[in-house]
Amino acid sequence: MSGTDNHPNKQASAKAPSKTVLNLGNLPPKMKASELKTAAASYPRTPSRVNPNQPPWPAYRGYHEYSFAHATMGVRLPTILGKAIDDVWKTLNQETEEERIVDLINCIHRLEDLMGDLQGNSKLRPIVDDGAGDIALWNKEIAKFFRGKDFMNAPWLFAEAYKYRRLRECFSLSKYWVDYDVFFRQKCDTFSRSNQAVFELSQRFSQPHDLLASLGPEEKKEKLKLVFHELTQVCLWGNSTDLSLLIDMTEEDIRKLQSTGGDHLAATEKNILGNDLRALADYVTDIKGGRIDFVLDNAGFELYCDLVYADWLIQSGICSEVIFHGKKIPWFVSDVTKFDWNWLLNSCVYGQLFPDASDAEIDSLRTLGNRWKQYEKEGKWKYEAHPFWCTGYTFWDLHSEAPDLFQHLSDSDLVIFKGDLNHRKLTYDCHAPMDTKFPMAIGPLASEAGAPPVCSLRTIKSDVVVGIPSGVGEKLDEEEPGWKISGKYAVVLLSPGRPGEAPQFA
Numbered sequence: 001m002s003g004t005d006n007h008p009n010k011q012a013s014a015k016a017p018s019k020t021v022l023n024l025g026n027l028p029p030k031m032k033a034s035e036l037k038t039a040a041a042s043y044p045r046t047p048s049r050v051n052p053n054q055p056p057w058p059a060y061r062g063y064h065e066y067s068f069a070h071a072t073m074g075v076r077l078p079t080i081l082g083k084a085i086d087d088v089w090k091t092l093n094q095e096t097e098e099e100r101i102v103d104l105i106n107c108i109h110r111l112e113d114l115m116g117d118l119q120g121n122s123k124l125r126p127i128v129d130d131g132a133g134d135i136a137l138w139n140k141e142i143a144k145f146f147r148g149k150d151f152m153n154a155p156w157l158f159a160e161a162y163k164y165r166r167l168r169e170c171f172s173l174s175k176y177w178v179d180y181d182v183f184f185r186q187k188c189d190t191f192s193r194s195n196q197a198v199f200e201l202s203q204r205f206s207q208p209h210d211l212l213a214s215l216g217p218e219e220k221k222e223k224l225k226l227v228f229h230e231l232t233q234v235c236l237w238g239n240s241t242d243l244s245l246l247i248d249m250t251e252e253d254i255r256k257l258q259s260t261g262g263d264h265l266a267a268t269e270k271n272i273l274g275n276d277l278r279a280l281a282d283y284v285t286d287i288k289g290g291r292i293d294f295v296l297d298n299a300g301f302e303l304y305c306d307l308v309y310a311d312w313l314i315q316s317g318i319c320s321e322v323i324f325h326g327k328k329i330p331w332f333v334s335d336v337t338k339f340d341w342n343w344l345l346n347s348c349v350y351g352q353l354f355p356d357a358s359d360a361e362i363d364s365l366r367t368l369g370n371r372w373k374q375y376e377k378e379g380k381w382k383y384e385a386h387p388f389w390c391t392g393y394t395f396w397d398l399h400s401e402a403p404d405l406f407q408h409l410s411d412s413d414l415v416i417f418k419g420d421l422n423h424r425k426l427t428y429d430c431h432a433p434m435d436t437k438f439p440m441a442i443g444p445l446a447s448e449a450g451a452p453p454v455c456s457l458r459t460i461k462s463d464v465v466v467g468i469p470s471g472v473g474e475k476l477d478e479e480e481p482g483w484k485i486s487g488k489y490a491v492v493l494l495s496p497g498r499p500g501e502a503p504q505f506a
Helices: 033-042 068-092 098-119 135-145 156-172 184-192 195-205 208-212 217-240 251-258 262-271 277-284 301-315 338-350 359-378 395-401 403-410 419-426 472-479
Strands: 272-275 290-295 319-325 381-384 414-418 454-459 490-495
Touching: 068 098, 068 156, 068 184, 098 156, 135 156, 184 301, 184 338, 195 301, 195 359, 217 262, 217 277, 217 301, 217 454, 217 490, 262 272, 272 277, 277 490, 290 301, 301 319, 301 338, 301 359, 338 359, 359 381, 395 403, 395 419, 414 419, 419 454
Parallel strands: 272 490, 290 319, 290 414, 319 381, 414 454
Antiparallel strands: 454 490
16 A cells, blocks of 8 residues: 555545635625625526527626525535545445556546645536536536636635546546446445334335225315325435535434325425425326326435336326436436445345334335336336536536437426436526426426426425426515525425427527
8 A cells, every 4th residue: 555655645534624715716795695696687688699608697606605505515525525535435445456556546546636726726627538428518608607716706606516436437447447336335325224114105006906996086186186295205315315415414303304194295385485396296196007207316325216217107007118317427426326225125125124014014125126126127218318417507407408408308398307416407596586487497308399297396495496486486585584495394396398399500
């Protein structure tokens, strides 16, 4: 292990500094939240003036001290990166082959360089060409819109995504560690501590077709709506387990977040501030043998909830096909990769994650896991990972930058976007008025010909909020400061799109 002794930050720690000192450079003067809100009256910008550095409404940026962006760039991201470095040191200590050890040490050096750039507020350099299919998209965007920008004055959404792509670069330039996921241990650990909610769902839905037995057509439709209503909420609040935000959770914390009981769901529905659940239920239960797409968010328990939900959509006859869109690379700590997908399905069938579970509980979980693996074999379930999902572009640019993906989604009866990051990318993560209608906030993904029906299931964990009644957000601002990042509130928002029209591309 020669070469490590004199390297700075050799023992980089995951512990968050009590105060992070950032070099802010020549930033614009700070703007108060009230001033920014007043300025927003002249927005949205016209489409011709929208670009990644100039979104439809003012962007959130790291130097906005009133925003969650500031806490993220200054404390959360260095903490997450520190934990990643600690994870790699653990792996290094388990290795025996010198060539692999030296290769991994070089990955650690690159991680430490990234930490230095992040804490020193360095300018955003191009991504080193590691042979991945997203390089052209990343470096075109940096050159065109972010030349000379740094971590704190670039829009928060882009700067945060850029940090995770740089994290990927630390391993993609290696010989032996290209597919290494610094977050995998955390994802596994969180699912294994979710036993109460896991078995509650497996025992209720391992035989979901029995729920609809011997019902007449009208009764069946009403029952479908009721079950869909409940499962959609389970799928929504499963997003509470977001490792990038809840890095140090106790087992009790997890149980509270993942409670799936009916009484709990009825109580939490009042916290869905923008609520299109009933319109969504009416629309979905009219689909027969259709296709629904999930743009996935977190691995582990949230993915498990998504699979229970998708299983029921197949069993009920609503869907004959479900397509799951995950990430090609480890992304925002807990986002689903194919590795996470395979691990979860196989853990349900073969795993020994829950030593205190009863035989009945284990059997119900294996029943689900075996059925899910059969769906894959039959083509009823498909996992896909388009490179666009891990670029710095928002979904406003999906039509122009990934026309193949837009056309693919246009064939879907409904595209469900899960979680906070996907919602930020849908809405350009900017300071839109909170009562902005959801279809307006997502721009081309609602207005372009061929745009599919789009639903956002999102627990609110960052500043951007749209689609809620006028006055609701302002009242919460006064009575409950911090409500936008608490995860206590949520939205279920629906855009009808323009299905059935042929997509048009320049």
